[in-house]
Amino acid sequence: MRKAAVYRNEFLTGILSEENPRSYVFRYDDDYYNDPDMPSISLTLPKTQKEYRSEYLFPVFFNMLSEGVNRKLQSLQWKIDEEDHFGLLMQTAQFDTIGAITIKALL
Numbered sequence: 001m002r003k004a005a006v007y008r009n010e011f012l013t014g015i016l017s018e019e020n021p022r023s024y025v026f027r028y029d030d031d032y033y034n035d036p037d038m039p040s041i042s043l044t045l046p047k048t049q050k051e052y053r054s055e056y057l058f059p060v061f062f063n064m065l066s067e068g069v070n071r072k073l074q075s076l077q078w079k080i081d082e083e084d085h086f087g088l089l090m091q092t093a094q095f096d097t098i099g100a101i102t103i104k105a106l107l
Helices: 030-034 068-078 085-092
Strands: 002-008 011-020 023-028 052-054 101-106
Touching (some): 002 085, 068 085
8 A cells, every 4th residue: 555645735634545556545634624724625525534535546636647748758767657646646746746736655
């Protein structure tokens, strides 16, 4: 299982987990959830204490990935399979993303 911390504007938002290539889980951090001033991470993942589960990488995270030639170059540079969406996300969404969300791999 691989896990990543999800940040929104430098605030820990929650944990994204890949249980296997067909099972993803996102859960809001309790402190983030309990702060009424903090918005949900996306319209499709409203703030709740329950876990979100999906057979696919959630669209808010999948849409952070590069496409086409850029994905191929990233895959070659970091030796990550082009179809390993979670691996590419953890590698490429650590810094300088478009928008407020960043992803940091957890060991």
